[in-house]
Amino acid sequence: xxxxxxxxxxxxxxxxxxxxxxxxxxxxxxxxxxxxxxxxxxxxxxxxxxxxxxxx
Amino acid sequence: xxxxxxxxxxxxxxxxxxxxxxxxxxxxxxxxxxxxxxxxxxxxxxxxxxxxxxxxxxxxxxxxxxxxxxxxxxxxxxxxxxxxxxxxxxxxxxxxxxxxxxxxxxxxxxxxxxxxxxxxxxxxxxxxxxxxxxxxxxxxxxxxxxxxxxxxxxxxxxxxxxxxxxxxxxxxxxxxxxxxxxxxxxxxxxxxxxxxxxxxxxxxxxxxxxxxxxxxxxxxxxxxxxxxxxxxxxxxxxxxxxxxxxxxxxx
Numbered sequence: 001x002x003x004x005x006x007x008x009x010x011x012x013x014x015x016x017x018x019x020x021x022x023x024x025x026x027x028x029x030x031x032x033x034x035x036x037x038x039x040x041x042x043x044x045x046x047x048x049x050x051x052x053x054x055x056x
Numbered sequence: 057x058x059x060x061x062x063x064x065x066x067x068x069x070x071x072x073x074x075x076x077x078x079x080x081x082x083x084x085x086x087x088x089x090x091x092x093x094x095x096x097x098x099x100x101x102x103x104x105x106x107x108x109x110x111x112x113x114x115x116x117x118x119x120x121x122x123x124x125x126x127x128x129x130x131x132x133x134x135x136x137x138x139x140x141x142x143x144x145x146x147x148x149x150x151x152x153x154x155x156x157x158x159x160x161x162x163x164x165x166x167x168x169x170x171x172x173x174x175x176x177x178x179x180x181x182x183x184x185x186x187x188x189x190x191x192x193x194x195x196x197x198x199x200x201x202x203x204x205x206x207x208x209x210x211x212x213x214x215x216x217x218x219x220x221x222x223x224x225x226x227x228x229x230x231x232x233x234x235x236x237x238x239x240x241x242x243x244x245x246x247x248x249x250x251x252x253x254x255x256x257x258x259x260x261x262x263x264x265x266x267x268x269x270x271x272x273x274x275x276x277x278x279x280x281x282x283x284x285x286x287x288x289x290x291x292x293x294x295x296x297x298x299x300x301x302x303x304x305x306x307x
Contacts, residue, residue: 003103005168012107012161016114019160020266023153027273034280041287048294 061139063279070272081265088262091255107165109255113263114157118186119221121151121267126218129211141207145197146274150267152190159187170234178227179235182220189217
């Protein structure tokens with residue numbers, strides 16, 4: 001592929017790959033963070049319920 | 057359909073569908089990229105036509121995602137459905153991503169073909185307006201703390217901004233622009249040679265699959281976010297009941 005505009009083609013594919021990678025990364029990492037946060041919040045709720053049960 | 061709109065059902069159903077959707081998208085990208093690089097060069101543009109396999113699907117997705125958001129905005133305003141709010145919010149960053157790819161690849165295609173990276177013609181400007189709309193919607197969601205109010209405000213802005221979609225579509229017909237007119241979706245059939253059209257179709261399906269996969273995942277994230285808020289609030293209420301003195305003290 002000895003096209004004189006090869007640089008433009010490569011740049012377009014690199015930008016698209018990076019943007020798609022960023023979109024995938026954003027969704028996946030956000031999901032992992034939220035799952036960890038939900039687990040932490042659930043433990044806090046269970047703790048509060050358990051403390052209430054002990055008090056009663 | 058009504059059952060699917062229940063957040064719990066949605067999470068359960070999509071948990072089973074997501075791996076298949078992601079696998080199909082990855083397969084479409086592999087085939088699409090292989091077909092794109094195997095396709096012959098254009099008789100006028102040479103190998104530069106390969107940018108089309110990214111630019112055109114990204115451009116279609118940029119407008120398609122906004123149409124999905126407009127439909128979700130109706131769901132928010134008319135039926136006040138929480139899944140419609142989540143669908144709207146989850147789609148905006150994805151739409152911004154596709155529009156960014158469309159603008160940058162278009163610019164990189166424009167320089168060797170038109171001799172310039174950018175011109176303020178109707179098609180390019182209306183797509184830039186779409187990108188700014190996406191950024192504005194993302195900012196609006198972040199600016200309003202109450203999710204219900206944020207959803208309604210974003211829905212109104214989305215529906216007002218939807219006027220940009222027909223402008224993008226028909227800009228090349230209504231005004232004299234540097235951008236070429238439609239060459240695929242035409243009443244008299246596509247103007248592109250079948251050898252170039254096939255990779256374009258497969259890449260468009262791959263981009264559509266990518267959006268569907270990421271959108272479903274992002275909606276699930278929004279549902280999670282709401283569950284976290286609910287559980288945190290419940291834990292705080294239980295904690296307050298346990299230690300009312302502590303709560304009154306503003307701890």
